[in-house]
Amino acid sequence: MRVAFTSTTGESIDLHFGQAGHFFVWEVGPDSAAPVGRIEALAVGDEEDRTTARASAIAGCAILYTQQIGGPAAAKLVSHRIHPMKTGEPVPVADAVARLQEVLRGHPPPWLRRLLVPVPST
Numbered sequence: 001m002r003v004a005f006t007s008t009t010g011e012s013i014d015l016h017f018g019q020a021g022h023f024f025v026w027e028v029g030p031d032s033a034a035p036v037g038r039i040e041a042l043a044v045g046d047e048e049d050r051t052t053a054r055a056s057a058i059a060g061c062a063i064l065y066t067q068q069i070g071g072p073a074a075a076k077l078v079s080h081r082i083h084p085m086k087t088g089e090p091v092p093v094a095d096a097v098a099r100l101q102e103v104l105r106g107h108p109p110p111w112l113r114r115l116l117v118p119v120p121s122t
Helices: 045-057 071-079 093-105 110-116
Strands: 002-007 022-030 033-040 063-066 083-084
Touching: 002 093, 002 110, 022 093, 045 071, 071 083, 083 110
Parallel strands: 002 063, 063 083
Antiparallel strands: 002 022, 022 033
């Protein structure tokens, strides 16, 4: 699954979602994980437009790890099938990836199992 991180350098989850001008994306599975790139998010318009642009930029990611995120922005991500995960403080990306892999190898909670199910095409 694809996972996005708000980070200044890609090493640590250290940005508020609203401050992110780019996202670092990883492909994470139970037994392997690797960075796949950096995605730019256009910062145009008012806050609603910027939130929509950020959510659209990381479309296809199942989870976003961020240090902080407001309620309306979190709801916007959920409407795009992206689950926001707040760390509350800086956390190394490698640590977050390792913890996610542990959960994937065990018994993922229902919210995570739902994210792993492909969306039917219409």
